[in-house]
Amino acid sequence: MIHITINGKVVECKDGEMLLSVIRRERIDVPTLCHHEAVEPSGACRLCTVEVTKPEWDGWCDYVTSCLYPAKDGLIVNTHAPKVNELRKSILDMYLARHPKSLKIKQLAADYGVLATSLETVVDGNNCILCTICTRICDHMGFSAISTVGRGHGKEVAPPLDMAPADCVGCLACAKNCPTDYIEYETGNGRLKIWNKEFEMVACTVCGKTTVTKEFAEHLSQQRDIPFEYFEKCDECHRKELSATMGKIANWEREVRS
């Protein structure tokens, strides 16, 4: 264990642990848009930037993204230095100009006192904030069905060649974790449509409700050794079955004890 100072308070943490996780543990409010616990940090949104000072390097001071900066003993961190606050505001200003319709962005910007953008609004700006949580999660799941394409201002998230992605199994990890709910999908009639690809859903053998896509169920049963039948029951019916079993065990225990 090492010690670092955050906003004047000495805090214990692991050597090399990312600063953001220490900051969060201390319940200090630092905004983030591209951070997600499940995947590798990326450093795209820059909102988590903090000021760090290294006393042993002659008071060397810099601005670093806390999601990617490993803690070292003696480090001094200021999460709300004036320049940091100014940077965050400026970044939110840029976000607001680019995604004028995003409620998530409007809310976050307002929280930091940016009520309207001072920059040129991208009138047709969509709600994809390019945080790449979706693509990183998709990579992490092992599918890599979607990725960012292009660069600069025209960069976007898309399946390869903009066609229905061959590797997508319809797990919905991207859509469910999108901070701005930008990724659209449709369900109904036992089917799921996402990224222009249609999937057949597995139905619960008890109540008939759909569970996951057939492709995803097959993938999990092959790769993770989960029996395919597991997916032929929905969460609720699994839970019901479980509580019935628990009930039986309780009854049985009572019978045995008495």
Added chain:
Amino acid sequence: MQIDSPKKLKDIQKSFTEKSSKYPKKILICCGTGCLANGAMKLVDTFRDTIKTKKIKNMSVEMVKETGCHGFCEQGPLVIIEPDGTFYTKVKAKDIDDIIEKSLKKDEIIEKLLFENPVDGNKIEKYKNISFFKHQERIALRNLGKISAYDLDEYISVEGYKALAKVLTKMKPDEVIDEITKSGLRGRGGGGFPAGRKWKSCKAIESDVRYVICNGDEGDPGAFMDRSIMEGDPHAVLEGMMIAAYAVGASQGFIYVREEYPLAVTHLEKAISDCEKVGLLGDKILGTDFSFSVKIARGAGAFVCGESSALMKSVAGEVGEPRAKYVRSVEKGLYDKPTVLNNVETYVNVPVIINKGADWYAKIGTKKSTGTKVFSLVGKVRNTGLIEVPMGITLREIIYDIGGGILDNRPFKAVQTGGPSGGCLPEAMLDLPVDFDSLTEVGSMMGSGGMIVMDDKTCIVDVAKYFLSFLVEESCGKCVPCREGLWQLHKMLEKICAGKGTMEDLDKMEKLSENIIRGSLCGLGTSGPNPLLSTLKYFKDEYIAHIKDKTCPAGVCPELITYEILDNCTGCMACISACSFDAISGKKKEIHTIDQDKCTKCGACVTVCNYDSILVS
């Protein structure tokens, strides 16, 4: 034959020199990309054919050398006759018989092929007397234009691989690192990081595997220094890498070359395979315990792929996007192993430092920026091309002595150094010594060595806009300040050029720039506002003219200028036919007029008018 000892190198050097000394003259034909495009290969073939078929005495086809680029491409194809050093420019195949008869068989000079000094119109006979070359000091470019670009034996004949033999047999790896550190060699790829210190940090990390990489991405538009070196002296690149590998303990190297450099790839591939054949690459090099091999990795050509972390991802086959470098690549680089990445020019300096010693090298240049630097000098100067000069030389010397001054005797306005994210410096800075720190201090940078000279007809706001648009295109788009911020800066510059800017925009741009610099992930973003900030610093009046007076003093920004025909118009009608928009009307021998509603300010009329009758204001 295997070259498995330093002695074998000496043998080759001796036999090559003996063989060459049989012939009194040799013909050097520049076969760099520029001269090839102008038909240099045809010259090579014709020379060789003629020599063979006519059985010319004292001459052999082997003495016709395909050399690397001289850096003077605008005068190409170039042919040099050694040992006299006669310098022929713009040579055509039909000149060859003449050259053979007069300059090869005899010692006559062919006047019409000589270089004409653009400053005074005098013809200059010898290579070394041309001011473009005279003021240069060539270390990195030492062999370019002097030896065949891909002959291993010839490279060995000019002391090639001698430095390698020296380090492998006489120096410990730490001694090599100390020597490089002592020489003061700093990275030539832009950052200017001390090479010796980088090697030392890499070696200090515990690891079973280490890599050395050569950065040959060269993404700056218009730059061709690294390309020329890789094409013209590929063995020097390999030798520098081998010495670095030996010093840090790497056994695998990569050369990252952009897709647009096919000739560089071909020459490097040949050099690698030639070395492999004789054992200069592979196991137990020169009979020592040092083993090393090199692979070429080809880049997709994105500017940002030249950035170290993006480059390493690209070499590993991933998308070339930068990552945060809080853990340095000397610690965790390619495939997460300790990695030394250096630029092409950095590596080719290494063998010379080893051969001539750190002290010799450190005496060249300035105290903190030792040695020389290669620049690509372009724009409105009389002589353009690739030049190598000692650090500390002034901008004035480069532009006026080597470059021959401004074209058409127009006034100098600015010089842009450092590539797309460099800065523009005004006339008052002409006596600034060119070195890493001086350039950075005044708001520009060394970058990889781009140097664009501008005259009074260049609009500085337009220049800033141009570079910003390049950077907006090339930003990888990963992080917000660079992706969105540079885009916003570019929008504001467009507004100003269109006469719609406000004074508040200037403050806004400065504030935004500060946050882009502080907030961006990689060097592209952190240096991206430079073209704006440096022009705003030195040419603020020109911004204000665009904003307040709605004029473009240089007469460039279409929305802010008008074209008018003056009274001295002779009515020649040349402009009428030149205008594609039917904006000019008038009868023969009568003063013409321009319809302002139709005029698109394309400038076609100005180009054809022989009487300076068109006023742009």
